[in-house]
Amino acid sequence: MTRGARGIVGAAVAVLLLAAVALLPASAALAVTDETPAPVATTSPSPTPSPTPTPDPVDPIRSSQYWLEQYGIEEAWETTRGEGVTIAVIDSGVAGGIPELENAVVGGTDMSGVGTSDGRTPLGSTISTRSHGTWVASLVGSRGLADDAGVIGVAPEADILSVSLGFGAVSDVSFSEQVAEAIVWSVDNGADIINLSFTTNQTQWDESWDRAFSYAFDHDVLVVVAAGNRAGGTDVVGAPATIPGVLVVGGVDENGNASEAASTQGSTIGISGPSENLRGIGPSGVVDEWSGTSGAAPIVAGVAALVMSAKPELDAINVINQLIQTADPAPRQSGDRDPLYGFGIVDAAEAITAQLPRIEENPMGDLSRWIRINRSATSDDPGGDITPTPDPVDLPALPPPDPPAQAASPLIPTADSLREVTLPLVAISAAGILLMLGVVAVSRRIRSVRAQLMRGRSHDNSKEITFRA
Template identity: 60%
Template sequence: LADYGIEQAWQTTRGAGSTIAVIDTGIARGPVEFAGAVADGTDVSGAGSADGRTPVGAVDSDHGSWVASLAAGRGTGSDTGMIGVAPEAQLLSVSVGFGSAATRSFADQIADAIRWSVDNGADVINMSLTTNAPDWPQSWDDAFLYAYENDVVVVVAAGNRASGTTRVGAPATIPGVLTVAGVDPQGNASVNASTQGITIGVSAPSEKLIGVSADGRLVVWDGTSGAAPIVAGVAALVRSAHPDLDADNVINRIIRTARPASGPKELYGYGLVDAGAAVSASVEAVSENPMGSLEEWVRLYRRAQSEPRAAEPVAPVDIPALPPADTIDRAGSPLLPDSGTLLYGTLPLTVATAAAILVALGVTAAVRRIRLASRAPSR
């Protein structure tokens, strides 16, 4: 609490007036640390209770309570029990199921969980979960855009190498979310309880954390699942201290006031979170989310969703008139004479034939006269 400026921030605010939705396995009813902290809840897994307060899952049922206790645990009395980063903020418990602990698809659960959280007053959403893959379902586009359009800060864990996440996976890769990496007690990037990637915004403790289990027991645990609610608590403190700031400027204050780390941005983001500076420092305002624009990403990469472009108008073109067509000689029957055959063939042949006939007739007549003359009686 002292190393990350949280006690300093408490001199200004403890998060009153802000609401953190914990989208996880459910915040248990029993622990006294949650007395008066949980304003409402729901179940989107199909396996929990209607108010989201029944832990879901045989393995991870305590996870949601651990996360919530870091964000806004109330303690058990004066200086006793466990206290969270924003102990006067309200919590919303949204229970989701992983694997066989759910009767609905994980993609549908997350989309519904985000919308319910926004509709029920969350101004900060914490998601200590990962898909271990950089891509996300298309249905998440609208859900996350819905959160951004309603001025909600979305804080997401980067994931842990020890659990098989070798690179940042969705939802920590979605533009606009504040992705949190983890560091060890000395402030160095955690080898097992964190991962790396270019989408990391800030870093927070992820080793030797305390958490309140569903049965009220305190446990020690590791992971960016714990680093994320620490930063979500800081976001609640900033929103409480500066209610006029929109989500983009809340995120901007957190990353701009982070303490620089001696390592690449892929490990630490902008640095180690500093709650005191985030609440009280003078930070220049911004007009857009410094963690990127999901709307622009959708426009560029979800091409099927883009509006069709209107066809460009085409100017009329004058085309010159076509020249008159050539005269066509119609083909005749090869059995009928044409003008050429009549003039040069049929007519001369007819004349010659007639002359030959006349000559033949004259010769025949002459021969007959000679024969008759030879047969006359002599006198």
């Protein structure tokens, strides 16, 4: 090969080497030097990715309970779940045989005379009425199911008393009497909170409720009452929501606005809670969707149980104060206390943590004062707190009692009987006899005069006749 040909071939080889180096990865190109041979390519196993943990499936029923997170209940559960508190559900009865409620209901009774003695037989003439008590109980204290499934109550570790009532024509016992006896029974059997999710649609109430509700207040029991619903015909609150001292609960939708159908209005409303798109367990164990302040009330009652459990040193009126002072203002609330929202919307997390000064009077009113003013016929000062006491009056001493009468024969007249009976009878009889004798004498005189006149007239007539003859 000529020198020129060898030069051409050498140049071509150099070009090919440079091209090969350019095609190598950057790290390999940097490693290649004139002193080190080119590395031999080897294969390495592909890394195995770590498995991504699959999140537990979210139970659709539990996730639908929006109020648990929205109203600070789940946050409050980090401190307490209501242990040590007993809530009486005075309603249509809490059904038995429901797993979520079996360990929650610790006792009960029936006031209608037609239910079972444990209060676990749902009563009512309609399906919704029979389901009502079980719905309410599940919202306030259902235990839920395993794996965070099923309906769970606001205070899932509180105890429940089921007190069944006969609404409407179900019972022959008057409704007022049933409620009064149910409240007293609940207090005597350890209730810390009483939930009443019904209304009478009347502002007044029977006097038996005066004694029953006073009995609850005197024993430091908190009574939570539903305000009622416009859809049910309640335009303004009615008894028991008109009774001073109870905590009346209005209803709001998920946006915090007063519910048009599932709530009402009134000056006695103290606080608001969710009343739409609620979930409750029915007597058959099926989860139902429902609305109304009948559901808002047990949610607030459950929050009250959380406060009592977290702050056992508070009495009932200070628990009420914790709830209303920590309530969140509603978006459309007017003033500190609104006839639609009360003091605002319940906030469980704030209610159990806030440190508030103690109060001595119930911010929801004083029933005993109301009774003094409205049940008394004599009250000179309708706005006063003290019933006026009359000045003492000195009365003359009573005369000494008559000595006991001596026994005597009823056939022998006494001086009293002669004076009071015999003598007046004789006098009247004598006067009657004299009157009769006078009448007889006058009658005889009249007949005598009349006879003489008749004889004289006959004699004159006879003379006239003889003359004419």
